[in-house]
Amino acid sequence: MKRKLIGLLLCVAMTATMLSGCGSKGDAPADAPAADAPAEAPAESSDDAEADADAPAASGDVITIGFAQVGHESDWRTASTKSCQDVFSAENGYDLQFVDCDNDSAVQLEAVRGFIEQDVDYIIIDPIVSTGWDTVLTECEDAGIPVIIIDRTIEDSDKYVSWVGSNFKTEGLAAGEWLKAYAAEKGITEINALVIEGSTGASATIGRTEGFKEIADREGWTIVDSQSGDFTQDGGAEVMESYCKSYEGKFNVVVCQNDNEAFGAMDAMKQAGVSYGVNGDVILISFDACTAGLEFVKSGDINADFECNPLAAPFVEEVIKTLASGGTPEKEVYMEEHWFVNEDIISSIEVNGETQNLTVVTDDIIAAQY
Ligand code: AHR
Numbered sequence: 001m002k003r004k005l006i007g008l009l010l011c012v013a014m015t016a017t018m019l020s021g022c023g024s025k026g027d028a029p030a031d032a033p034a035a036d037a038p039a040e041a042p043a044e045s046s047d048d049a050e051a052d053a054d055a056p057a058a059s060g061d062v063i064t065i066g067f068a069q070v071g072h073e074s075d076w077r078t079a080s081t082k083s084c085q086d087v088f089s090a091e092n093g094y095d096l097q098f099v100d101c102d103n104d105s106a107v108q109l110e111a112v113r114g115f116i117e118q119d120v121d122y123i124i125i126d127p128i129v130s131t132g133w134d135t136v137l138t139e140c141e142d143a144g145i146p147v148i149i150i151d152r153t154i155e156d157s158d159k160y161v162s163w164v165g166s167n168f169k170t171e172g173l174a175a176g177e178w179l180k181a182y183a184a185e186k187g188i189t190e191i192n193a194l195v196i197e198g199s200t201g202a203s204a205t206i207g208r209t210e211g212f213k214e215i216a217d218r219e220g221w222t223i224v225d226s227q228s229g230d231f232t233q234d235g236g237a238e239v240m241e242s243y244c245k246s247y248e249g250k251f252n253v254v255v256c257q258n259d260n261e262a263f264g265a266m267d268a269m270k271q272a273g274v275s276y277g278v279n280g281d282v283i284l285i286s287f288d289a290c291t292a293g294l295e296f297v298k299s300g301d302i303n304a305d306f307e308c309n310p311l312a313a314p315f316v317e318e319v320i321k322t323l324a325s326g327g328t329p330e331k332e333v334y335m336e337e338h339w340f341v342n343e344d345i346i347s348s349i350e351v352n353g354e355t356q357n358l359t360v361v362t363d364d365i366i367a368a369q370y
Contacts, residue, residue: 063088063320064095066115067124070152071103073199073231074260075290079370080151080310084124087313103199103230105129112136116143122320123147129201130155148319150312153203162319164312164333168204170351171306172211174339175255175285177349178304178358180219182283185345191221193253196229196239196261204231204308208257208287224251229261236264244272255285259293262286262302277301278342289340291369298361300342305361309335310370340365 065088069081081098088094097120099111105128115123116139123145127133130153137159140147147160154160183191193216198205209226216223224247229235236256243251254269254276256262262284269276276282278300286293289307296302312335319329339349341358348357359365 062090062093062095063122064097064118064120065122065124065320066097066099066111066118066120068099068101068108068111068115068126070101070108070126070128072100073103074258074288075292076258076260076288076308076310079290080126080312083311083313083370084316087317101128103128105132109136112140116140116145119143120145122323124316125149125160126151127154127203128152128199130203130206131201133157134159146323148316150316151204151310155203161323162316162329162331162333164315164319164335166204166308166335166337168207168308169211170207171287171308171337172208172213173215173351174211174306174349174356175208175287175304176212176215176219177351178306178339178341178346179253179283179285180215181346181349182303188252191216191219191253192224192251193221193255194224194240194243194247194251195226195255196236196243196257196265197226198228198231198257198261200228202231205257212255229256229264231258231260233260233264236261237268238264240265240268241271244268244274248272252281253283253285257287258308259286259288259290259296259302259305262293262296266296266301278303289338289369291366294340294361294366294369297340297342298363298366303342304358305340307337307339309337311335 067084070077072078072081085096085098088096097115097118099114101108101111108125108128112123112125113136123140125147127149133154134157137147137157141159149160149163151165153163153165179191195209195212197209205228213223225243227239229239240254254265256265266276266284269282274282276284284302286302286305287308289305293302293305297305315333322329338359339356340361342361344360346358348355
């Protein structure tokens with residue numbers, strides 16, 4: 001693909017964005033609905049079919065894409081990487097340059113600069129942290145390389161053509177609203193919650209923490225402690241082990257900000273003789289809803305799991321096709337997400353003024369999950 005054309009398209013896309021008033025992406029736009037008018041899975045329309053004739057992957061040119069991935073810390077991350085590798089495969093006409101940044105922001109900036117050096121056609125970034133991006137994104141812009149952000153958000157720059165991901169604050173609010181309804185149903189009048197946060201500075205951590213805390217503050221719950229487990233199973237186990245020692249008998253809810261942390265927390269609670277889940281003393285809440293997470297919801301070990309959908313790549317490909325055919329992609333594309341529970345006692349909850357159904361986990365649902 002000719003660099004000049006991409007540069008021109010990038011300028012057009014960014015100018016259109018500025019004119020339409022789209023600014024930098026926040027985790028919870030004031031008017032965001034519960035599921036944020038989530039994107040439908042891209043489907044072929046007749047217009048798309050026409051556009052496909054001109055689309056890069058159909059034109060015979062190999063499209064080079066640099067992808068600076070966060071790392072490999074969780075089941076969610078594995079699914080996200082696979083989604084990109086499946087869509088941007090050689091078979092589909094792509095040359096995917098993949099860098100696993102191992103949760104190191106310096107490595108991630110270096111990876112992006114390496115993609116500029118290589119003169120790739122497009123850059124995909126899943127930002128480890130939400131700040132510190134404007135300089136390198138300006139370098140991408142100067143080089144005429146369109147940047148697409150996935151999953152986590154960037155707060156200090158809007159020099160990217162599109163972002164595809166989740167509303168993390170909505171996820172945190174959903175967890176809080178579900179807990180409120182569940183406690184009422186079960187006659188639980190006092191909530192003492194321990195939170196195991198994700199990686200510090202990640203927008204996924206910031207949004208989930210803010211969302212849950214907003215409901216906790218409103219309802220007068222106590223957040224006994226909130227520490228980072230770095231989105232890993234080991235991190236979850238380590239934090240939970242220390243929580244069990246420090247707060248023995250003083251908590252009845254544990255909120256893990258991803259499934260892998262929940263797996264570690266379950267191990268630590270088992271070791272400490274603390275019972276959890278639908279038949280236990282501690283309500284266990286998780287995020288991601290990966291296959292293994294849903295298996296634990298079905299078995300009743302995790303009470304509720306709030307999905308974070310990692311399958312962004314098909315939507316990213318749509319953005320690339322739109323750019324390649326001279327169009328302006330959406331600045332923000334929200335993934336469709338579901339909220340999963342074990343017990344069939346609450347059918348729906350309201351978040352951001354929108355009612356969304358809860359899904360009771362079955363074997364079929366687990367089989368369909370990533
Ligand atoms: O940014 C998404 C979060 O990062 C997922 O919840 C977590 O599993 C991942 O590592």
